[in-house]
Amino acid sequence: MTAKDTFKTIDELAQALQGVGYFAERRLITAVFLSLKLERPLLLEGEPGVGKTELAKALAKILGRPLIRLQCYDGMEQREALYEWNHAAQLLHMRAAASQPAGASPEDIEREVYQKRFLVKRPLLEALQTAAPGALLLIDEVDRADEPFEAFLLEYLGEYQVSIPELGTIKAEVAPVTILTSNRTRDLNDAVKRRCLYQWMDYPDRERELAVVRSQVPEASAQLTEQVAEFVGRLRSQPFSSAFQRAPGIAESVEWAKALVALDTLTLDPEVVQDTVGILFKQREDIAAITPLLNDLLAPAPSAL
Ligand SMILES: Nc1ncnc2c1ncn2[C@@H]1O[C@H](COP(=O)(O)OP(=O)(O)OP(=O)(O)O)[C@@H](O)[C@H]1O
Numbered sequence: 605m606t607a608k609d610t611f612k613t614i615d616e617l618a619q620a621l622q623g624v625g626y627f628a629e630r631r632l633i634t635a636v637f638l639s640l641k642l643e644r645p646l647l648l649e650g651e652p653g654v655g656k657t658e659l660a661k662a663l664a665k666i667l668g669r670p671l672i673r674l675q676c677y678d679g680m681e682q683r684e685a686l687y688e689w690n691h692a693a694q695l696l697h698m699r700a701a702a703s704q705p706a707g708a709s710p711e712d713i714e715r716e717v718y719q720k721r722f723l724v725k726r727p728l729l730e731a732l733q734t735a736a737p738g739a740l741l742l743i744d745e746v747d748r749a750d751e752p753f754e755a756f757l758l759e760y761l762g763e764y765q766v767s768i769p770e771l772g773t774i775k776a777e778v779a780p781v782t783i784l785t786s787n788r789t790r791d792l793n794d795a796v797k798r799r800c801l802y803q804w805m806d807y808p809d810r811e812r813e814l815a816v817v818r819s820q821v822p823e824a825s826a827q828l829t830e831q832v833a834e835f836v837g838r839l840r841s842q843p844f845s846s847a848f849q850r851a852p853g854i855a856e857s858v859e860w861a862k863a864l865v866a867l868d869t870l871t872l873d874p875e876v877v878q879d880t881v882g883i884l885f886k887q888r889e890d891i892a893a894i895t896p897l898l899n900d901l902l903a904p905a906p907s908a909l
């Protein structure tokens with residue numbers, strides 16, 4: 605079965621994702637569903653720690669496809685993404701061929717060393733050449749790579765193929781399910797965006813955050829889990845969010861709940877928040893900014909008054 609036909613409905617896909625511990629809002633699941641149906645790459649943009657990379661991992665699991673990951677960074681070169689020649693093996697082959705009594709001509713030897721067996725596949729090529737059911741290629745943090753690299757991706761994103769000068773065009777037998785993520789440290793090229801479906805991933809609502817924390821930190825009491833979700837939700841909302849440079853993501857909520865359990869915390873109070881605030885915030889200014897707000901952040905919700 606191709607990725608196109610694995611899930612008949614959006615609900616089926618949502619359930620499968622939940623089955624591997626991934627909780628997503630309807631809009632995101634719709635985008636994933638369409639990207640599978642239309643065989644188009646999906647570009648996920650959003651704040652750190654909202655579950656972009658995790659979605660690709662969960663999707664690979666439910667599709668039964670190997671996850672092939674290309675982690676982007678500034679200065680990344682094509683050969684790290686696509687292929688490189690195994691120079692050592694090429695050299696050995698040339699030496700061996702040249703030492704034969706009835707040695708091959710230099711032209712023959714040159715042709716021989718540019719065969720597939722001397723090619724070292726990197727993630728893009730590996731994804732294109734993965735046999736059925738095909739691979740899931742995660743091009744992670746594409747905003748960290750530079751613009752020439754983005755331009756290089758266009759052929760892959762548009763046609764699931766790449767051109768190798770010595771070998772010609774290599775086209776996917778099975779289109780890899782392709783997920784790109786970006787933290788939006790810079791705007792991506794329009795040509796890249798046009799070839800992808802796009803989804804902005806926001807911080808979760810309270811219910812979804814509760815579901816994630818419950819599923820990943822089952823040892824936390826129901827009361828503590830709710831307090832964590834309420835507290836982190838408040839940090840991300842006005843008027844509190846404007847006091848901070850960067851709000852915590854779902855990843856931080858999960859870590860925080862684990863830390864609170866490790867400290868045998870039954871209920872949140874200013875002291876335990878102060879002691880563990882380094883899990884929620886990684887900026888000195890944010891850590892300083894939370895102290896005067898603690899009483900308000902911990903005040904009972906208006907509905908509970
Ligand atoms: N919807 C979700 N369902 C279940 N777990 C989630 C979800 N979103 C986030 N998580 C948890 O948060 C952690 C961090 O998420 P992830 O690494 O995917 O974030 P990200 O958006 O890729 O962040 P970054 O931009 O920093 O790479 C995951 O390991 C997972 O435990």
Ligand SMILES: [Mg+2]
Pocket residue numbers: 656657658744785
């Ligand atoms: Mg990530």
